[in-house]
Amino acid sequence: MKVQRAGGHLISKIHHLSGRVFNKKLKENGIDELNLAQGRIMFVLWRSNGIPIQRLAAETGLGKSTLTSMLDRLEQAGQINRIPSPDDRRQILIVASEKNLVAMKKYVQVSQEMNELFYQGFTADEIDQVESYLQRILNNLLE
Secondary structure: OOOOOOHHHHHHHHHHHHHHHHHHHHHHOOOOOOOHHHHHHHHHHHHOOOEEHHHHHHHHOOOHHHHHHHHHHHHHOOOEEEEEOOOOOOOEEEEEOHHHHHHHHHHHHHHHHHHHHHOOOOOHHHHHHHHHHHHHHHHHHHO
């Protein structure tokens, strides 16, 4: 009898549970304006502020229509601004607002707490190995 592998199921469960834990930690740290999906958008902007929607979609893995509606909500909440590109009048750039940059420090802190929780009890070599395997799985899915 062939052994049933559960990697995909485990990754799905980890994703679901870690999202719930992450959102709980955000609320505990006073960040209730950003959910996990919105945080993914903001994380990209914190690294590369002032980028076009197309690049933001590519870096977050979100479809343009989903991303556009999320950006509308983030803009209404004062988390982002849309500004015209100085290089191309047809292009709009997405930038994190000043209000959002204050939340960034807390969000990064919660992200670090999540990493510590993920790797609790792991050695540095084990962490490297897990991340190597996860990267290989991601690469397989991207092909």
